[in-house]
Amino acid sequence: MNKPVNKKKTPAPLEAPKLPAHLPELTLVNMQSYDNIELGKVQDSFIDNCTARKVSFDKMILNNVTFTETSLTELELTDIVFERCDLSNVNFQDATIHRTEFRNCKLIGLDLTGATLRNVRFHQCLGDYATFRFANFKQVLFDDCSLRSADFYNSTLHKTMFQSCLIDLAQYSGTKLDGIDLSNCQFSSLGVGLEDLPGCIISREQAAVFANLMGLVVKD
Template sequence: MSSKKIIEAPKLPKTLANITQPAYHLQPEDEFSLGIICDCTIDSQTAGKVSFDKIVFQNVTFTETSLTDLELTDIVFERCDLSNVIFHDAIIHRTAFYDCKMIGVDLTGATFRNVQFHRCIADYATFRFSNAKQALFQECSLCSADFYNAAFQKVYFSRSNMDRAQMTGVKLEGIDLSDCEFDALGAGLADLQGCVISREQASVFAKQFGLAIKE
């Protein structure tokens, strides 16, 4: 799709060496760079201002982990499980998530710049008060995801299930939801002004706002 052209991909070297997962409790301001972390579990980690730069995570499961003020730059997550992980106020730049399980992940207050989500299951994920510029959600499940009061600029949703997603306080002007799926969407009339929807979705909103459509 054309939106891909304006979203920068992670900038990674052609080859990266395997690096050992953090085998100890992360400390504030720990830094990791240039490597692949794969086939492991990162468990019970709590720290602030940890940074990862030019890292590929493959088949990594994060459990009971809270990394506030996390910094991710030029990162790829492939087939990872980040369910219920807390990344409050994260700064995420040129990062791609592929085929990841992200149910209930908490990204409240996060900043997204050039971030892509492809075929991710992010039901009940929290993006409240996040700031997203040049971000793409493609073929994702975002059922009951919470985007309350998020700020969008050049954010794209493509062929995603957004049923019951919460969009209250989000300015959806220019956002194209026409090829997404939902039976209900948490948004007010003011939020929806200028949003691009399909004819079928118009009937969903008519029902939601108590309007009667005459055939």
């Protein structure tokens, strides 16, 4: 009797944002808590010194929008595209993000602590020092991103993919890496607990880095 062959499961494709063919131009000013903003395109804009909670964006495109001194806690994003936006040091703690794409965005120091992300893609984003502590990921792709010193402490990575990313000095302590493929990412050091490593997929060249984490000496 032939034994069954265990095949590696390919992650299901991400659901893309569901957007109508045409969206009217919108201007974002004076956002207030509990505002519901939907069905529009915002471009070449500055959002400055805005503090609110439980704002929701639905079916929108934000193109070349810069956020400064902005805190939108418990933000809800559904069917959103951020294109060439600057979200550096923005506070999106406890956000809920569904079917959203960040394309060519600057996300340095973005705070997504405690966020829930479902079907989210980060493509060619600069996310150094971004914070994802205690976040819950499912069907999330980081594609060709810089995540140096990003913080994934105690987060949940379910069906989360890192493709061709720079993750040097990223912090994964308390985060189970079982099934997470880092084999085509670049790093010389990671913050990770030994108990979280089983099942992590790495390349032969990266094995020496993990050996050093375990106190082993690799001999040529």
